[in-house]
Amino acid sequence: MRIKDVANALDLTKGTVSRALNGYADISEATRQRVRSTARRMGYVPLSHAQAIRTGRARSLGLVWRVDSHDGYRAFLSDFLDGVSRAASAEDWSLTVSTARSDDDERTTIRRLVHERKADGFILPRTTVDDARVHWLRAVQTPFVLYGRLRDGTGCSWFDFRGENAMRAAVERLAGMGHSRIAFVNGDLRYNYAVLREQGYLSGLLQAGLELDASLIMDNAMTRDAGARATEALLRLPDPPTAIVFAVDMAALGAYRAAAARGLGIGADLSVIGYDGIPDGQFASPPLSTFSVDSRMAGERLATLLIGQIRGAAPDSLRETVEAKFIARGSDAPPACTESPHDEATTRAAIVASQRRTK
Amino acid sequence: MRIKDVANALDLTKGTVSRALNGYADISEATRQRVRSTARRMGYVPLSHAQAIRTGRARSLGLVWRVDSHDGYRAFLSDFLDGVSRAASAEDWSLTVSTARSDDDERTTIRRLVHERKADGFILPRTTVDDARVHWLRAVQTPFVLYGRLRDGTGCSWFDFRGENAMRAAVERLAGMGHSRIAFVNGDLRYNYAVLREQGYLSGLLQAGLELDASLIMDNAMTRDAGARATEALLRLPDPPTAIVFAVDMAALGAYRAAAARGLGIGADLSVIGYDGIPDGQFASPPLSTFSVDSRMAGERLATLLIGQIRGAAPDSLRETVEAKFIARGSDAPPACTESPHDEATTRAAIVASQRRTK
DNA sequence: CGTGTTGCCGAAACCGGTTTCGGAATTTAG
DNA sequence: CTAAATTCCGAAACCGGTTTCGGCAACACG
Numbered sequence: 051m052r053i054k055d056v057a058n059a060l061d062l063t064k065g066t067v068s069r070a071l072n073g074y075a076d077i078s079e080a081t082r083q084r085v086r087s088t089a090r091r092m093g094y095v096p097l098s099h100a101q102a103i104r105t106g107r108a109r110s111l112g113l114v115w116r117v118d119s120h121d122g123y124r125a126f127l128s129d130f131l132d133g134v135s136r137a138a139s140a141e142d143w144s145l146t147v148s149t150a151r152s153d154d155d156e157r158t159t160i161r162r163l164v165h166e167r168k169a170d171g172f173i174l175p176r177t178t179v180d181d182a183r184v185h186w187l188r189a190v191q192t193p194f195v196l197y198g199r200l201r202d203g204t205g206c207s208w209f210d211f212r213g214e215n216a217m218r219a220a221v222e223r224l225a226g227m228g229h230s231r232i233a234f235v236n237g238d239l240r241y242n243y244a245v246l247r248e249q250g251y252l253s254g255l256l257q258a259g260l261e262l263d264a265s266l267i268m269d270n271a272m273t274r275d276a277g278a279r280a281t282e283a284l285l286r287l288p289d290p291p292t293a294i295v296f297a298v299d300m301a302a303l304g305a306y307r308a309a310a311a312r313g314l315g316i317g318a319d320l321s322v323i324g325y326d327g328i329p330d331g332q333f334a335s336p337p338l339s340t341f342s343v344d345s346r347m348a349g350e351r352l353a354t355l356l357i358g359q360i361r362g363a364a365p366d367s368l369r370e371t372v373e374a375k376f377i378a379r380g381s382d383a384p385p386a387c388t389e390s391p392h393d394e395a396t397t398r399a400a401i402v403a404s405q406r407r408t409k
Numbered sequence: 410m411r412i413k414d415v416a417n418a419l420d421l422t423k424g425t426v427s428r429a430l431n432g433y434a435d436i437s438e439a440t441r442q443r444v445r446s447t448a449r450r451m452g453y454v455p456l457s458h459a460q461a462i463r464t465g466r467a468r469s470l471g472l473v474w475r476v477d478s479h480d481g482y483r484a485f486l487s488d489f490l491d492g493v494s495r496a497a498s499a500e501d502w503s504l505t506v507s508t509a510r511s512d513d514d515e516r517t518t519i520r521r522l523v524h525e526r527k528a529d530g531f532i533l534p535r536t537t538v539d540d541a542r543v544h545w546l547r548a549v550q551t552p553f554v555l556y557g558r559l560r561d562g563t564g565c566s567w568f569d570f571r572g573e574n575a576m577r578a579a580v581e582r583l584a585g586m587g588h589s590r591i592a593f594v595n596g597d598l599r600y601n602y603a604v605l606r607e608q609g610y611l612s613g614l615l616q617a618g619l620e621l622d623a624s625l626i627m628d629n630a631m632t633r634d635a636g637a638r639a640t641e642a643l644l645r646l647p648d649p650p651t652a653i654v655f656a657v658d659m660a661a662l663g664a665y666r667a668a669a670a671r672g673l674g675i676g677a678d679l680s681v682i683g684y685d686g687i688p689d690g691q692f693a694s695p696p697l698s699t700f701s702v703d704s705r706m707a708g709e710r711l712a713t714l715l716i717g718q719i720r721g722a723a724p725d726s727l728r729e730t731v732e733a734k735f736i737a738r739g740s741d742a743p744p745a746c747t748e749s750p751h752d753e754a755t756t757r758a759a760i761v762a763s764q765r766r767t768k
Numbered sequence: 769c770g771t772g773t774t775g776c777c778g779a780a781a782c783c784g785g786t787t788t789c790g791g792a793a794t795t796t797a798g
Numbered sequence: 799c800t801a802a803a804t805t806c807c808g809a810a811a812c813c814g815g816t817t818t819c820g821g822c823a824a825c826a827c828g
Contacts, residue, residue: 053785063808068786078806095524099458099467100784104813108458110505110527117491127490128483132476135508139518144527146469147506149487149494159498165454168469168503274692303692330689333633333662412815422778427816437776459814463783 051094060088071096098144102167109143111356112169114159116176117149123176125328126345133349134173141357153182164192171360173197173352177208177242195356195368197348198242207359207368209351213243213325214250216341216374217295220323221254223376224293227384229321230260233291235280235305236269237298244269247297247325266291277304285312285320292385293321299328299340302381306334321382325374336380343374410453419447430455457503461526468502470715471528473518475535476508482535484687485704492708493532500716512541523551530719532556532711536567536601554715554727556707557601566718566727568710572602572684573609575700575733576654579682580613582735583652586743588680589619592650594639594664595628596657603628606656606684613654625650636663644671644679651744652680658687658699661740665693680741684733695739702733 057064062085070077070085077085102108113134115127131147138145146169150156160183163169170193174183177198187194188205196208217234224232234251237244248267255262265287268280277296281304284291296302302324306316314320317336324331327342355368416423421444429436429444436444461467472493474486490506497504505528509515519542522528529552533542536557546553547564555567576593583591593610596603607626614621624646627639636655640663643650655661661683665675673679676695683690686701714727 052783064785065787065809066807068784069807072786074787076806081806093524095521097462097784098525098527099461101786102458102813103456103462103784103815104786106813115487115490117487124484124487128474128476128486131474131486131506132508135506139507139521142521144522144525145506147490147494147504148498149491162454162498162501163503165452166457166503168457411813423815424779424817425777427814428777431816433817435776440776456814460816461783462785462814463816465783 051092053094053096056085056089056092056094059092060084106167107170107360108167109141110146110169111138111143111353112146112148112160112163112172113175114148114150114156114163114172116156117151125330126326126343129345130175130349133346133351134353135349137350137353138357143353143357145353157182157186160187164190171195171356173349173356178240179242179245181242193356193359193365195352195359197352199246199371200242203366203369205365207355207365209348209355209370210243210372211343211348211374212371213297213341213374214246214253216325216376217247217250217297218254218257219376220295220325220341221251221260222258224295224321224323224382225254225258225260227293227321227382229291229293229385231263231266231289231291231293232260233266233268233284233294235271235277235284235294235296235301236267237272237301238270244297251295271296271301271304272298273300274304274307277301278308279304281305281308282311285309285314292319293323293382296322296324299324299326299331299338302338302340303330303334317381317383319386321385323382327374327377332379334381339379339382340377341374342377344372347372410451412453412455415444415448415451415453418451419443465526466529466719467526468500469528470497470502470504470712471507471519471522471531472504472534473507473509473515473522473531475515476510484689485685485702488704489534489708492705492710493712494708496709496712497716502712502716504712516541516545519546523549530554530715532708532715537599538601538604540601552715552718552724554711554718556711558605558730559601562725562728564724566714566724568707568714568729569602569731570702570707570733571730572656572700572733573605573612575684575735576606576609576656577613577616578735579654579684579700580610580619581617583654583680583682583741584613584617584619586652586680586741588650588652588744590622590625590648590650590652591619592625592627592643592653594630594636594643594653594655594660595626596631596660597629603656610654630655630660630663631657632659633663633666636660637667638663640664640667641670644668644673651678652682652741655681655683658683658685658690658697661697661699662689662693676739676742678745680744682741686733686736691738693740698738698741699736700733701736703731706731 053064053067057067067085070082071089098109135145146163148159150159160172172187172194174194175197177196177200196206199208199210200206221232236248239245268283271277271280277300281294284294294305302322305322309316309320316322324338324340327340331338331340351370359365359368412423412426416426426444429441430448457468494504505522507518509518519531531546531553533553534556536555536559555565558567558569559565580591595607598604627642630636630639636659640653643653653664661681664681668675668679675681683697683699686699690697690699710729718724718727
């Protein structure tokens, strides 16, 4: 079923049919209707690559997914992909996916997709502080959207969750419970989100009137193992923290192991708050309090923004940020009564206040 | 950089350049070399959709991924996708991914991709007993490969792990340890793998000389919750099983909850063996003994088979099956000594023998 | 030396759409 | 009633490749 068949059936030329279907103004409303209905009835669907050859657009979004051994992101892939796919399908676009194992791999993969024009634009997950993909795509004038933000974001579109606000809220909540030594275990500082979350942690300390202790900050923990190691190191300190804020859920789950090894109970002797909202968190005991991120929404918004940009919208106008949603579960609580002289009532009040703030 | 530029640079016509690059016989070896090297030097890469318009092939594989709320498969997506993507990239093919939430959604999605020719063929995960996708793709003469098998598989290609052998080996192993009441918790019987695994369980009982007790077989358990419910039901039986074989790891993890609720220890009072090899299994306590499935390999093989089929190979000749690999961990052990009179030595011997068999 | 072959490449059609251009028919203005 | 403007569609070029066809030159053969 080609456009020519439709044209013949209507006794028109294929050019006319094409213009009718694409809403050109020089086609009478009557013929437009005729064409539309017969095209639908005959089951005509244009070949995407046939249009692409003239229009230069394949109506396809590109996504290169990094698969690393330490990949805590894999849990999100399904939802994220679903979001992207749904938004793309809604506009009759499709999604071209590739995986990559290294920066170099990723670079050549993107380059190939651009050169072959398999994708009209790209969704870039895991924004780094100085993102090479951004430089290159800018240079070859190919549209892209970031999952994340950038300090120098001129000409960039993005969608992101405000992780910094989450970290700040976590610190405030814990401080409100009576914790005074609150540690922070960050992810890899090459990623921009890690920089932002650290800022959020610091601003939380400030807000709560707590002093910064550099020995309470660790980074590069994105797996259970790394999270466990960081926790062990923190617990070995002369004056160990009573609460830890994790930039990444997976690392927070590592804290469970480390705490158990020292006979400490999470949510009792040691409070823990994570970020991401991975499914495993709710099956831990006690379940992990965390800031949940809606990956499906992220994918959906990113695809929508990218399509908008490819259609001509100014990149800088396409930026969205959203708050992560706190889910209070059992892993955080007021500190054990050994050192803090808070009585029951004031502690409870503090919790309520903090909860109101994180709403 | 278009083919015309290369042709001009070499003082040839674009037709000649095209034939040279595609290995036609009517081009002299000398010019072929000249063309190849200059094309590479100039960085010429053909636009995939421009070739597609004439060749009818976009060099693209289609994958429609089902996202369900009860989706235990999401853990594999990352690896699976990586396998597919790598195999595709190696042949200079790409991958078009869509998600779907229902059978209907999946059908229309596949249909759209076929009509627009975004994909030259499809990888179909989760083969059902009577798979509608198969019927339709056969009817429109579009190539596809199954992740799974089919009873009536005429004209079908597939890759699969022999789950039935795994289930049989699990039963034999448990029987070898001295268990005599071994239950089986299956997945959804609409999926063909569930039918096969049940056959494997039955043949395992036969092999071990154990009697079949229909009350020890449950199905439709593919989540933690469902697994927990099935386990509870089994443990409530007048003569409860001492071991359970699960068709799906995620359900097996549910058994941990159910057992804990009754004060039973996994790997002590109740033995459990799963199937899939999901990451969570090794973090359970005790870690879950399971049959591990290499999703990356599955993706890689499926993509390779599909490309072969699209290139003209006979579908029936493209079939591969592989054994899942048993990983002995702590969730299975000889039954508690209350009822079985096995002494230490014979039990140990039985384990060794069973391990040798499952190698 | 004339006549087939063979090797090798140019010319042009072709794939299925989109877009430009021009002109016939109709409407509006004068 | 004529001239100008408008409406609407056909014709054809075009996108960037692939594939077919034909013919020129070089070579082999009788």
